[in-house]
Amino acid sequence: MNISAPVTFxxxxxxxEKKMLMFGVFLTIYVVVLCGNGMxxxxxxxxPKLQTPMYFFLHSLSFSDMVYVTISIPxxxxxxxxxxxxxxxxxxxxxxxxxxxxxxxxxxxxxxMAFDRYIAICNPLRYTTIMTKRLCILLVFxxxxxxxxxxxxxxxxxxxxxxxxxxxxxxxxxDHSSVVRLACGxxxxxxxxxxxMAMVILLGTFFLILTSYVSIGITxxxxxxxxxxxxxxxxxSHLIVVCISYVSATCVYVSYRVATFSPDARMIVAVxxxxxxxxxxxxxxxxxxxxxxxxxxxxxxxxxxxxxxxxKTIPTLS
Numbered sequence: 001m002n003i004s005a006p007v008t009f010x011x012x013x014x015x016x017e018k019k020m021l022m023f024g025v026f027l028t029i030y031v032v033v034l035c036g037n038g039m040x041x042x043x044x045x046x047x048p049k050l051q052t053p054m055y056f057f058l059h060s061l062s063f064s065d066m067v068y069v070t071i072s073i074p075x076x077x078x079x080x081x082x083x084x085x086x087x088x089x090x091x092x093x094x095x096x097x098x099x100x101x102x103x104x105x106x107x108x109x110x111x112x113m114a115f116d117r118y119i120a121i122c123n124p125l126r127y128t129t130i131m132t133k134r135l136c137i138l139l140v141f142x143x144x145x146x147x148x149x150x151x152x153x154x155x156x157x158x159x160x161x162x163x164x165x166x167x168x169x170x171x172x173x174x175d176h177s178s179v180v181r182l183a184c185g186x187x188x189x190x191x192x193x194x195x196x197m198a199m200v201i202l203l204g205t206f207f208l209i210l211t212s213y214v215s216i217g218i219t220x221x222x223x224x225x226x227x228x229x230x231x232x233x234x235x236x237s238h239l240i241v242v243c244i245s246y247v248s249a250t251c252v253y254v255s256y257r258v259a260t261f262s263p264d265a266r267m268i269v270a271v272x273x274x275x276x277x278x279x280x281x282x283x284x285x286x287x288x289x290x291x292x293x294x295x296x297x298x299x300x301x302x303x304x305x306x307x308x309x310x311x312k313t314i315p316t317l318s
Contacts (some may be wrong), residue, residue: 007163010092010179012085014076014172014267023080029275030073036282037062039296047295053131054120057113058285060140064109065278068102071095072173072274079172092174093159099274100151100176106277107205108143110245113238114212115139121231122219150201154194161185172267177256198253206246213239237285244280248273 044050044059075095079085087095116136120127158176161183171178180190213235220231252273255266286292 007089007165007167007182009086009088009167010174010182011168012079012087012173013168013170014079014085019080023077026073026077026080026275029279030069030077033069033073033275033278033282034066036286037066037278040282040285040292041066043292043295043299047298050291050295053116053136054113055291056133056136057109057116057140060143061106061109061113061281064102064106065281068099068106069275069278071098071102076172076271087174089163092169092179093155096158096174096176096179097151097155099173100155101147103147103274104150104201105144105147107201107245108146109140110238110242111205111208112136112139112143114209114242117235117238118212118215120234121216150197154190154197157190157193158183161187161190170267172271175270202246202249202253209242237289240284241277241281245277248276 040062041059044055072095075087116131119130123130154176158180161180162185163182164184166182169175169178169182176194180187180194183190216231216235220228223231248269252270255269286296
C-alpha cells in the first residue's frame with residue numbers, strides 16, 4: 001500500500017495461532033452467553049414471582065451482555081475463517097463505538113443494581129415506595145445514555161483522525177487504543193479524552209458501587225446473624241460479578257500502559273475481558289439464586305405439561 005494514500009479499510013490481525021481451535025472456543029462461548037442470558041430474560045419476563053426490581057435489572061444486564069458479545073464475537077468468528085480479516089473504516093469506527101458503549105452501559109446497570117441492593121438492605125421499609133417501576137426504567141435508561149453518550153467524544157475524535165498507513169490493527173476487533181495508534185497525526189487530544197472516559201467509566205461507577213456496599217456493610221454489621229446471612233446471600237452474586245468485571249477491566253487498561261506486554265498477550269487479556277463477564281453472569285446468578293432455579297423448574301414443568309394437555313384422548317368402545 002502506498003504510505004501516502006488514505007486508509008479506507010483496516011486489517012484485523014487477531015489471533016494467528018490455532019484458528020480453528022479458537023473458532024470452536026469462541027463459538028461455544030457465544031452459544032453459552034446467548035442461551036444463558038436468554039434463559040434469564042425468558043424467566044424474568046414470564047414468571048410472575050420474578051417481577052421485582054432486582055430481576056428487572058438482571059433482565060436488563062442479560063440483554064446488554066447479549067448485545068455486547070454480538071458486537072464482537074460474530075465478527076471475530078468470521079475473521080478466524082479467513083486468511084485476511086478486513087473491515088472498512090466506517091465499519092471499524094461503528095464497531096468501536098458500539099463495543100465501548102455497551103461495555104459502559106453494562107457498568108451503569110451494575111451501578112443501578114448496587115443502588116437497588118442498598119435500598120433493599122438499608123431502607124427495607126421504604127423499598128417498595130422508592131424502587132418503583134418508573135424509577136427502575138429511568139435507571140436503566142440512564143445507564144444506556146451513560147454508555148452511549150460518554151464514549152461519543154472519543155469515537156468522534158478517532159473518526160476525524162487521518163490514517164495513511166499502516167492499516168493493520170493488532171487486535172481481534174477495532175479496539176480504540178489499537179486503532180488510534182495507527183493514525184498519522186498527533187493523537188495527544190485523543191489520548192487525554194480516552195483517559196478521561198476510562199476514569200469516569202471505571203473509577204466513577206466503581207466509586208458509586210463501593211459507596212453503596214460500604215453503607216450496606218455498616219448496616220449488615222448491626223444486624224443479627226440470621227439477617228446478616230440473608231443480606232449477604234442477596235448481595236453475593238452481584239458482588240462476585242462486580243469483582244470479576246472490574247478486575248478484568250483493570251487488567252486490560254494496565255496492559256495498554258505497560259510496554260512489556262506483547263500484542264498477543266494484550267489481545268488475549270482483552271478477549272478474556274470481553275467474553276468472561278457476559279458468559280459468567282448467568283452461571284453466577286443461577287447457581288446462587290434459589291428463585292431463578294424455582295422459576296426454571298416451573299418453566300420446564302409447563303413445557304412438559306403442555307404436550308400432554310393437548311394430547312387427544314382415544315375414545316374407548318363401550
